[in-house]
Amino acid sequence: MEPPGGGDGSIPSPFAKGEGMVCRLPFGQLVRVPVSPSALDRRSSKSGSRANRPQKQHVQGELPMDAGQSTITLQPIGVVHSSIKDTESMPLEGAPAVLEIRPEYAAGLAEIASNSHLVVLGWFHLAERDTLTATGPLSEAQRHPERGVFGLRSGARPNPIAMKVVRLQGVDGTSLHVEGLDFVDGTALLDVKRYSPTWDSVFSARTSRETRYREGRAPLEQLQELAAEAANFHGEHCQGVALAARIVQHAMRTWQMPQKSPDLRVWIGEDPCVFDALQALLGLTVGSKRLKIPGGRTYRLVYQDEALIYYPREIGDRSPAEILEAPLDQLFSVRHETDYTPFEKTAEERQRGTTLPREQEETLVARVQDSLVNGKLPCPVAFKLAAELGIHVSQVGRAADLIKAKISHCQLGCFK
Incomplete structure (x- = not known):
C-alpha cells in the first residue's frame, strides 16, 4: 500500500498550521511538538468578565516547570486511510478505515487479532490549537457557561490528540481494518492499544450530557x-x-x-x-x-x-x-x-395486609396491562398470572381494578 500524499512519500502533516509548525511530514520523520505554558498562565483581574477572558493565542514557548525537557518528541507509527477526506463529511458514528502501521513496528501487532476492539490515538491536524473554551449549540449556550476543553471531547485543544474506540474487523499484514473511526484520511497515528472492558468500561459514569436536558438538538x-x-x-x-x-x-x-x-x-x-x-x-x-x-x-x-x-x-x-x-x-x-398513581394503597388496605409489596404490585399491574384483550382481562389469563406469580387470584383482580380494567369470561364469580 502506497503512503498517501505526493510522490516523495510524504503524508499530510498531523500538525496544526502555525508559527513554528511544519506543514508536511515526510513519512518516518520525527515530529517535535513545542510544549507551552502561555495558555496556562493567563489571569484576569475580574473573574467571569468577558472582556477579561483569555484571548486566543498560539501555544508555544518553554515549559515553566521541571519537566526535564521543553519539547516532546513524537514519532507517528502509521497513517489512517479513509474514504472521508474532511471533517464536515465525517458521519457521527465514524466510518470504516484502514490503519497502516509502519513496517518497523510490525512486531507490535503480534496477537492483535485476539481483540475485538482497539483504542486508536491520532493527531487531529485540522483542529484548532488556540482554543481553551467551547460551548454547545446556541440554545445550550444561553443556559450553560463556556466550558474548558479539558472537560470536553472537542477536537480543538492545545495538543489535539484524538482518541477513539473502534471495532477491529481484520488484520492484513501491517494493515488493521477497523470500523467506526472518526479520523479523516491522512491522519497520523500516534498509538494503538487494546480496549479492555475490565478497565475502560464504566457503566455508571455520568457527564452533563446525561444529567441535564439538552435543548436545540437536531x-x-x-x-x-x-x-x-x-x-x-x-x-x-x-x-x-x-x-x-x-x-x-x-x-x-x-x-x-x-x-x-x-x-x-x-x-x-x-x-x-x-x-x-x-x-x-x-x-x-x-x-x-x-x-x-x-x-x-x-x-x-x-x-x-x-x-x-x-x-x-x-x-x-x-x-x-x-x-x-x-x-x-x-x-x-x-x-x-398525566396522573399516574396506581400503586398508592389506603391505610385500611395496609392494615389488613391484603396488598402486595409495592414493587411486586407494580410488576403485577404491568403484567395485567400487557395481558388485556380489547381492554379486558380474560378470566383464564387472570388465573394463569396468579399461578405464575405465586399469588391469590383476588390480587390479580385488585391489580385490574387499579387500571380500571374489567374481567371477561368470568365463570366462578371470583371478581364480582
Whole structure:
C-alpha cells in the first residue's frame, strides 16, 4: 500500500498550521511538538468578565516547570486511510478505515487479532490549537457557561490528540481494518492499544450530557447518537436498538428529562434487543430499583407522576436507519398518562395486609396491562398470572381494578 500524499512519500502533516509548525511530514520523520505554558498562565483581574477572558493565542514557548525537557518528541507509527477526506463529511458514528502501521513496528501487532476492539490515538491536524473554551449549540449556550476543553471531547485543544474506540474487523499484514473511526484520511497515528472492558468500561459514569436536558438538538442527529451508544452496549446495530432510541428520545422531549435521570423507572418488555438498548441509554440497573422486568410486549416509562406506555406495532423488515426516520406512530401506539398513581394503597388496605409489596404490585399491574384483550382481562389469563406469580387470584383482580380494567369470561364469580 502506497503512503498517501505526493510522490516523495510524504503524508499530510498531523500538525496544526502555525508559527513554528511544519506543514508536511515526510513519512518516518520525527515530529517535535513545542510544549507551552502561555495558555496556562493567563489571569484576569475580574473573574467571569468577558472582556477579561483569555484571548486566543498560539501555544508555544518553554515549559515553566521541571519537566526535564521543553519539547516532546513524537514519532507517528502509521497513517489512517479513509474514504472521508474532511471533517464536515465525517458521519457521527465514524466510518470504516484502514490503519497502516509502519513496517518497523510490525512486531507490535503480534496477537492483535485476539481483540475485538482497539483504542486508536491520532493527531487531529485540522483542529484548532488556540482554543481553551467551547460551548454547545446556541440554545445550550444561553443556559450553560463556556466550558474548558479539558472537560470536553472537542477536537480543538492545545495538543489535539484524538482518541477513539473502534471495532477491529481484520488484520492484513501491517494493515488493521477497523470500523467506526472518526479520523479523516491522512491522519497520523500516534498509538494503538487494546480496549479492555475490565478497565475502560464504566457503566455508571455520568457527564452533563446525561444529567441535564439538552435543548436545540437536531432530532435525527440525536437519534443517531443514541443508537450508536446503545449499539456499543448491545454489540450491533439492529431493529431493537433503533426502537429503543426512538422511545428514549420521545420520553426525553415529552418530559424535557435528562437522558439518565435517577427519577425515571422503566418496565421493560420481552424484546431482548430493546431491553439491552434501554438499559444502556437510560443507565438502568436492577440494583438501583429503576429497572423492572415484568415481561410482555409493552414498555412503560414512569417519571414523577406521569407515565408513557409504548405498544409496539408490526414493523416488518425495516432497517435500523429506516426506523430512526419513520414517524413514531408507525412504530408504537403511545399512551401518555398525566396522573399516574396506581400503586398508592389506603391505610385500611395496609392494615389488613391484603396488598402486595409495592414493587411486586407494580410488576403485577404491568403484567395485567400487557395481558388485556380489547381492554379486558380474560378470566383464564387472570388465573394463569396468579399461578405464575405465586399469588391469590383476588390480587390479580385488585391489580385490574387499579387500571380500571374489567374481567371477561368470568365463570366462578371470583371478581364480582
